Amino acid sequence: MNGTPETRWIVVGVDGSDSSRYALEWSANQAILRGRGLSIVTAVGPSEAAGPFREVVPSGDEQVTDRERDAQALLDYARDWIVRLFPELPVRTRMPRARAADALLEEAALPECTAVVVGSRGLSGLASAFVGSVGIELAANSPVPVVVLPKKHEAAYGVTGRIIAGVDGSESSRRAVEFAFSQAAWTKSDLIAICAWQPMAAFVSAMGPVPPEAFDDDAVEATARRTAEAELAEMREAYPDVPVDLRTVRAHPVVALLEESTPADLIVVGSRGRGGFRGLMLGSVSQSVLHGAHGPVAVVR
Structure with a gap:
């Protein structure tokens, strides 16, 4: 047919x-x-x-x-x-x-x-x-x-896992979040939104004087959470029945996503996050998640 x-x-x-x-x-x-x-x-x-x-x-x-x-x-x-x-x-x-x-x-x-x-x-x-x-x-x-x-995947048909979505405020991340909400609604799954953050001091120390707030992990985490909450707000309204758990994690995004997921979960990421280079074929985070995941990965441009 x-x-x-x-x-x-x-x-x-x-x-x-x-x-x-x-x-x-x-x-x-x-x-x-x-x-x-x-x-x-x-x-x-x-x-x-x-x-x-x-x-x-x-x-x-x-x-x-x-x-x-x-x-x-x-x-x-x-x-x-x-x-x-x-x-x-x-x-x-x-x-x-x-x-x-x-x-x-x-x-x-x-x-x-x-x-x-x-x-x-x-x-x-x-x-x-x-x-x-x-x-x-x-x-x-x-x-x-x-x-x-992946080659081995324990969730074939009839198995419902969680939806793990990477959130970073980029355009492709917003589209990935929209896809994740839609997928969670159709499969009646919980949505786990992961916003990974890292201390800023390590990134700015080579650029000159370091502002005091760069050493304040609480401030960095709060900024990451505000970014993630803003990105999720519209989709929460569009899909009020989807349970959402926002987690801000002090880790590299790849580590945060892979450690949170199981082989039965679907990981959803944008094709290129914040700071990605347009000349690259695929963002480093999405590519690393594709190589490291033990379950299905959705990449959204």
Whole structure:
């Protein structure tokens, strides 16, 4: 079933690896909860692993046919599995001839797409389609939220965890908080908002005379809390039934987020926080959380 013209879709990239299987389970469950359809995508373009040597990798008609046959078999298996689990869920499959990241970014740009989900690691060798770099590229460029699932994930379908959201007052953080509230409302989860702060003295001591307030941790924490409260205020009004626990933590943001979360939780971060460099592909915090998390991570631009 391909759904109606009004169907909005969660896109999931699959390649047969363990992490893409968990991504498939997670995205199907989310689609059911949020009244979406599930669009299952696998790419049959040049192998990501071939890199600069892809021009000398054989690409005759017979090889292409074999690759397409394998991809179609994977899509059929994934679709049949999901339909057995969720017979009421609209499911469609796509097999674009493109790089994995390009294929998923094209899907993300469609007006009916609401999120893209991938595994954190794909298959190894020339068979690989959705490798770790694909998740990074998607998170840096996708117009819709990108959710990355680790290789091992204890929360498949039917498991509700908390939503852990990083808050820092940046534009992408505000959009991440909006997504986190929406996700918490749909999944009936608690929302834990983490605002990490660090003593300012260490950062300003090399810049000349240090003002007294730079040594006042209470003042720094109070400023961080005010920033976080202001960022949460509008969403609290929009989602009054979502339980929110704001925690200001004296730690690096990555440490604060990873220590708070469990494998069953969804961590939501902005793609680039305060002070991020626009030239970077993805902010250091979001990238480090992606690499260190044991559960799903949503990155919102």
